[in-house]
Amino acid sequence: MSLSKQEAAAAYWKENLRLMLTLLAIWFAVSYGAGILFVEQLNAIQFFGFPLGFWFAQQGSIYAFVVMIFFYVWKMNRLDRKYDVHED
Template sequence: MTNQEKAKAYWKENIRYVLILLAIWFLVSYGAGILFKDTLNQVKVGGFKLGFWFAQQGSMYVFVVLIFVYVRLMNKLDKKYGYDE
């Protein structure tokens, strides 16, 4: 595999990871906080309705977790294509 082919494959896989993680974040922040809030509000967490919790706190927690997931995925991807240090 040439360097150019390796770079294209690397970025294709990287963009795929980014799109998947952004879709997850969108579903959690927009979906759980806005679209499905009425259904989620039937459950309470710490005295607050679950839809409210996702809108206020949950999406931020998921975003931070997704950052760590992205770092781990990118470290594996770097090793796979020989871009690790």
């Protein structure tokens, strides 16, 4: 069964939005949760000589965001090919 162009576009954006919201929720959990909410518990753990909660607040959320950018690009390239909207 083949989808019409409108149905395919709607399915494409639905998957894209689901991916973005999932990644934003993960980033929020890492930056806000690990850096603010659970900082006291995480500070009991040392990471490269620094309390883990401090490290997440200062560096961890940035690293998580960069990794998620690369993951998003990889997933979107696959999604573009799935819905035949890729550029190459």
